[in-house]
Amino acid sequence: MESNSPDAESGDKCAINGDCSLTSNKDSNGLNHAKNIDDISTPSELKFDEDFEFEDSDVTEKRKELEKCLSNPDVVNLEQWVHFAKSKGGLISDEYRRKIWPLLVGVTQEEMTVPPSLDELSTHPEYNQVVLDVNRSLKRFPPGIPYEQRVALQDQLTVLILRVIIKYPHLKYYQGYHDVAITLLLVCGDKASFPLLCRLSYGPNAPLAPFMQATMKPTQHLLNYMLPIIRRGDDRLAECLEKSGVGTMFALPWYLTWFGHSLNRYTDVVRLYDYFLCAPPLFPVYVTAALVLHRAPDVLACDADMAMMHCLLSRLPDDLPFEDILVTAKKLYEENDPIDLDGEVAALEKREEEQRRLDEERMRRRAAGRAGGRPVARGWSYLPVVLRRPGPRRAAFALAAALLAVYVYYRPDLFR
Amino acid sequence: MSEPNESVPGLKQKKVFKIIVLGDSGVGKTCLTYRFCEGKFLDKSEATIGVDFRERTIRIRNEDIKLQLWDTAGQERFRKSMVQHYYRNVHAVVIVYDVTKPETFHSIANWMQEVESHGLTGAPRVLVGNKCDCGTPESRLATTYAQRLADKHGMPLFETSALLESECDNVESIFMTLAHKLYSKQPLRVLSVEGENKPKLVTLSRQKRSNADSGSCLCS
Numbered sequence: 001m002e003s004n005s006p007d008a009e010s011g012d013k014c015a016i017n018g019d020c021s022l023t024s025n026k027d028s029n030g031l032n033h034a035k036n037i038d039d040i041s042t043p044s045e046l047k048f049d050e051d052f053e054f055e056d057s058d059v060t061e062k063r064k065e066l067e068k069c070l071s072n073p074d075v076v077n078l079e080q081w082v083h084f085a086k087s088k089g090g091l092i093s094d095e096y097r098r099k100i101w102p103l104l105v106g107v108t109q110e111e112m113t114v115p116p117s118l119d120e121l122s123t124h125p126e127y128n129q130v131v132l133d134v135n136r137s138l139k140r141f142p143p144g145i146p147y148e149q150r151v152a153l154q155d156q157l158t159v160l161i162l163r164v165i166i167k168y169p170h171l172k173y174y175q176g177y178h179d180v181a182i183t184l185l186l187v188c189g190d191k192a193s194f195p196l197l198c199r200l201s202y203g204p205n206a207p208l209a210p211f212m213q214a215t216m217k218p219t220q221h222l223l224n225y226m227l228p229i230i231r232r233g234d235d236r237l238a239e240c241l242e243k244s245g246v247g248t249m250f251a252l253p254w255y256l257t258w259f260g261h262s263l264n265r266y267t268d269v270v271r272l273y274d275y276f277l278c279a280p281p282l283f284p285v286y287v288t289a290a291l292v293l294h295r296a297p298d299v300l301a302c303d304a305d306m307a308m309m310h311c312l313l314s315r316l317p318d319d320l321p322f323e324d325i326l327v328t329a330k331k332l333y334e335e336n337d338p339i340d341l342d343g344e345v346a347a348l349e350k351r352e353e354e355q356r357r358l359d360e361e362r363m364r365r366r367a368a369g370r371a372g373g374r375p376v377a378r379g380w381s382y383l384p385v386v387l388r389r390p391g392p393r394r395a396a397f398a399l400a401a402a403l404l405a406v407y408v409y410y411r412p413d414l415f416r
Numbered sequence: 417m418s419e420p421n422e423s424v425p426g427l428k429q430k431k432v433f434k435i436i437v438l439g440d441s442g443v444g445k446t447c448l449t450y451r452f453c454e455g456k457f458l459d460k461s462e463a464t465i466g467v468d469f470r471e472r473t474i475r476i477r478n479e480d481i482k483l484q485l486w487d488t489a490g491q492e493r494f495r496k497s498m499v500q501h502y503y504r505n506v507h508a509v510v511i512v513y514d515v516t517k518p519e520t521f522h523s524i525a526n527w528m529q530e531v532e533s534h535g536l537t538g539a540p541r542v543l544v545g546n547k548c549d550c551g552t553p554e555s556r557l558a559t560t561y562a563q564r565l566a567d568k569h570g571m572p573l574f575e576t577s578a579l580l581e582s583e584c585d586n587v588e589s590i591f592m593t594l595a596h597k598l599y600s601k602q603p604l605r606v607l608s609v610e611g612e613n614k615p616k617l618v619t620l621s622r623q624k625r626s627n628a629d630s631g632s633c634l635c636s
Contacts, residue, residue: 129441129491132441132442132463133441133463136442136460136461136462136463137462137463138460139460139462172493174491174493174494175441175463175464175465175489175490175491175494176463176465178463215493215496215497216493216494216496216497216498217497220497220498247501249466249467249498249501249502252465252466252498253465253466256465257465261462261465307432307434307469307471307484310467310469311469311471314468314469356500359504362535363533363534363535364535366535366538367535367537
């Protein structure tokens with residue numbers, strides 16, 4: 001393992017990333033990377049060098065305003081930064097993001113301290129899991145990044161994650177946390193990303209805090225807001241999703257990583273982060289709902305089958321119009337405050353609980369069937385479900401007997 | 417498992433076998449399922465968050481069978497409440513460990529327990545030691561040791577590598593073994609399906625096929 005690279009170098013790295021999205025329109029082959037590619041580096045599916053044909057005049061205007069504000073940041077208030085981050089195009093490039101992201105979450109210069117070395121942290125119980133996930137995060141690095149640089153960044157990533165869970169021992173690492181951490185690291189460098197990640201992880205309104213509890217129950221609960229939000233947008237779509245039994249698992253990586261894990265285009269990821277960094281903690285779930293609403297035609301055309309639906313939804317196309325999706329999500333949030341949805345979420349969770357109970361009952365029956373009377377169990381399995389439960393079964397027999405009695409009463413000749 | 421296909425069999429629909437893939441983090445569950453479904457090694461595998469899904473259609477006795485593989489996250493926190501849902505209607509189980517990491521082998525007991533707690537004791541299961549291309553022969557877990565455990569639980573053992581092209585057939589046989597076992601186990605089989613516009617008449621017959629002759633066609 002290599003030690004962390006010097007500060008100056010990490011600054012350079014940020015610049016490289018900033019350049020990726022910036023210069024690409026002039027340099028669509030990403031030649032600034034090409035000359036650095038060594039034999040070990042691998043091409044990435046990540047499209048850091050996004051080629052946008054022309055820059056929107058709004059964006060050009062915004063860029064000017066951003067530069068003006070950044071030239072004298074002390075006189076700019078938070079609202080102004082938030083406005084930049086949320087409005088169309090977000091913060092445009094990583095060069096601006098590097099300066100503005102810390103401001104959005106209120107990180108101060110003093111908090112940006114030099115990280116400790118990896119060796120100092122390697123005794124942490126989560127060390128192995130973190131390293132395992134970090135080593136598998138190749139897809140998230142800029143394409144053509146030199147091997148040594150990538151390894152150094154991966155070490156920085158491990159350090160970053162461990163620093164947070166060491167500082168807040170009650171917070172648990174989850175697979176996907178590394179996807180958030182790497183996005184912050186690539187944009188802001190190793191010093192600023194630590195206080196940034198701390199802000200996102202710890203505190204009453206910290207958006208990642210629910211994911212880092214002892215169990216995933218809080219996360220699951222929050223994800224359960226998705227379906228009621230979708231229902232407010234499109235009743236038929238919500239019906240279709242519910243009927244398929246697809247659940248919320250397809251959206252879990254989206255929510256846990258703020259889409260960092262699931263989107264191929266780096267520019268989409270950082271654009272969403274611009275917004276999420278200054279949005280209410282539940283806002284990513286509204287984006288999830290807006291995304292599903294956007295794909296309504298595909299969903300409605302899909303078989304109402306859990307597997308097919310999961311497959312369709314979990315794979316995100318590359319050309320999602322996130323600016324529109326964010327607008328929809330914002331509208332959904334304004335019209336449907338989480339508090340207004342509590343009742344529906346509670347009802348949904350009650351139904352799920354009931355389903356779980358039935359499943360457990362069925363598992364017990366399955367186990368009992370194997371232990372004792374397998375043929376009996378098989379025989380029952382051909383009966384309609386209602387008849388397998390003792391209550392309705394008894395009722396059905398009683399009804400049959402009554403009908404027979406009536407029949408015999410009216411046609412006694414048959415039974416003589 | 418008495419009903420491999422939940423819905424009405426036949427009627428344009430393929431048979432579906434659902435297989436859940438379990439094992440510790442980083443043992444290669446994703447690469448293994450990817451290798452089987454896509455026929456190649458997944459170069460840049462990432463941590464699985466929640467549950468991934470892959471499928472492949474195979475042919476057994478001239479019948480198309482859909483194998484649905486549910487690839488689960490290895491980290492424990494995902495298992496507790498989240499993955500649970502995916503045990504529903506599962507027909508078979510694959511438990512994977514990393515031959516170069518003994519601790520992933522020792523976790524098998526926990527995985528077995530979990531499988532049992534979901535009422536899947538009777539479902540076909542296989543044990544897979546992955547990454548046999550890694551490490552030195554001495555550093556790898558001894559086959560006899562793994563075989564003993566596999567025998568104890570009455571499941572076949574496969575040692576393989578999702579990476580090596582030469583091991584491709586072995587990965588194939590893991591899932592084909594399960595598919596054949598499930599195929600031969602199913603209680604009902606569609607013999608004929610009358611025209612779709614007519615009343616949906618499906619002739620069913622109890623299948624008389626023993627496990628013994630199911631290995632005769634390992635089609636791919």
